[in-house]
Amino acid sequence: MMVFRGIAWRLLYLFIVLSGISLGVFALFALAPGDPAEIILRERSEAPDRDQIALLRREMGLDDPWVVQYSRWMKRVCTGQWGESWRSGRPVWTEIAARGPATIELALASFFLVVTGSLFCGIIAAFRQNRIPDRLIQAATVVASAMPSYWLGLMLIYFFSLKMNLLPVTGRGSWPHLVLPAFTLALSVAVLQGRVLRAALIQIMVMDYIRFAVSKGLSPWKIFVRHILRNALAPMATLWGISLGQLLGGAVIVESIFAWPGLGRLTVEAVMGRDIPLVQAIVLLMAMIFVTVNQIVDGLHRQLDPKVGAAG
């Protein structure tokens, strides 16, 4: 019974969050400059006609007050009709479904690199504290986090595609296509999170219970896995969860450089084109992803740190 009540509360919370977000997006568009009908026709002709714009505004219902427009949209959504993209005329979920797999693919590949990269950097740096590997990783962190992803992407293309002919420049289709964009997205996040992990590990390594474990004669591997890494992973799980949410939101610059047909580009195009039905759907999807990822991270956090579960 308690479980069902908990789920019901979470669903209610999700509904309130999503309604608030959709209202916010609608209000922002109402306040933002630009007439969607004019933008659509200007995309189709450099010299649109005033009467045609007026006609299209009427057809799209843009002459109504925005409260009326919002309630009309809300009513449709409640009946499962999310509407069509104002620009292409395709159902918004078809638009999202066409780009979603590419984004998920890139996000998961990047996330994999973020997790493995941060674990590698963090562990090496912590166990070789203030020695050459730690210094090298520290320098790499500064360099990687200072590099704009646009520049990094182009450099990777230049060396690995043009000069060494090892990997494809652009596009999607095979495993090699995924390497450069995923690496470009992951690098700065992985090294920064590696620093966070390093700090957490160092903090734990000097704790009394670690000294106690050593004096008890536990093997170094057991001490590392059970007592050091396990406790350091709890805060990392939160960071990884946030990263995954961000990666699933799409990466406009990386998608542009590598001609990756993801959600990031679609979102920017929809915002620029004032394609409100599409923007609403994307924003709500992102919100749902963030809320879900946060729930998963919370659960994982409880698993890794029983104190959190007990307190909560």
Next chain:
Amino acid sequence: MKQCGEKKHHRKGRLALPVIFLVLALMVMAFHGNAHGAPDRNKTLVIGVGRDFYDGPDSRAYLHGSTHTWEALTYLGDGLAAEPWLAESWRSEDNGRVWIFTLRDGVKFHDGSDLTADLAKASIERIASRPKYDAAGMYRDLVRIETRGRLELIFYLRDPSPAFPNIIAYYSSPIIHPKVFGENGRLTGLTATGPFRVHEIKVGERIIIDAFPDYWGKKPGYARVVFRTILDARSRVVSLLAGEIDAIADVGGILPQQAGEIRKASGMALKQVEVATTHYLLINCRKPPFDDQNARQWLAGILDREELTAALVPGAGKPATGPYTPLAANWTFEPPPSPSESFPLPRPDFSGAAIEFLLHSGTLDRWPYRDLSQITQALLVASGVNATIVIRESGAYYDDLREGRFHLALQPNTLMTGDPDFFYSYYVHSEGFQQNGCQTSEMDELIVAGRHAMDGDHRREIYRRLTRWMAETLPLIPLYHDISFYAHGPGVSVFSMDHYFRPLLLEARPGNQK
């Protein structure tokens, strides 16, 4: 009991990481598309373009015209004069109020059915009846369309329209089979008559088209063409240099500053074509100081178009002397004396004026508008005028233009009909969407007279007068006419692009063919 629970917990913890990684790897594999095998470069041409050629169901033609999947009644050829395409010939009656087009016989749609006047009529009516498909209002004077026999299509117009075959050229009259018309005129697919038909569309990624064996005209040299959307200009060029794509085409496909890099690369062919786009400096005639004609002429005098073009778009622009592209040969007139020849004009009194120079952020990566505005700003500041550059995204830019919240703005415009009325109706006539307050009732009358004058000489005289008026009044300053770069690699022997940025796919040949 507690110890047992802890052990279980530890076991779960140990398993958590490998399980997460395994799930991630499986998910990546599940979402990953199938590998595309390398195409046979003698049969497949891969062209990189900077935008998605997929327009979608709620568009005039589903795919961009450059895909060669659809054809229109007419196209604009040399001199931007209308030339036969699906319409083999045409004639006018009732002093230009009735236009009769005879369609080409033996044309087949991609589904094997014949092109008839009835199908063409339905296709044009779909466009003419919806603002989304007729954004420029090309069919505003259309009363009705009728058919006569199997191949004659008759347009009845409200007023005489001497340029009607130009007006309906290319994007204004794509002929698509009505069987793909869905609800509200939306397209459920593309069945047309072009030399290529759709094989596969991956939105935002690639469009694959195959040669149509029953095409009525010349057979293409390639069995398959792939248009790859590569938004980033640098990535496009690197893809060409790496041999991932065979060619780069379309407007702004290659930026002027990238030309040198391609020229230096071995086996690459860099080409240029003058296109029908002109870049304008719009002047707000409603706002001081440019409500004064002397101020506008002074501004035109300090902008040396020859120098600007040579410095900013070397090889990619032609200084403008007329109001629109000189490709419209029949409507190009001797330039009236430029204000710069009588330079320096006395500087009008600009005391207290703060000039706002409006730019569209979306144009900055494609054309050197930032440099152009900064040079103009420097010239104005050197003349003691305070000038600010304002960069706006599309919605805000169009709002500011419409509401007149600017002094100067930069904008490209393509003469899509090849007819001067297209330009004057938009930029000068008082009903024009982009007129900036310089219009007079006399010029309005002249524009309307030009739009309907059936006598060729009389019409030319009208546009000669309008050109002169433009040069004197300066509601805008045409800066330069665009010359577009395009390129292909060693795998292609013949590849070219026309003045409307269409890659000529029928002429394209692989490297082993001439």
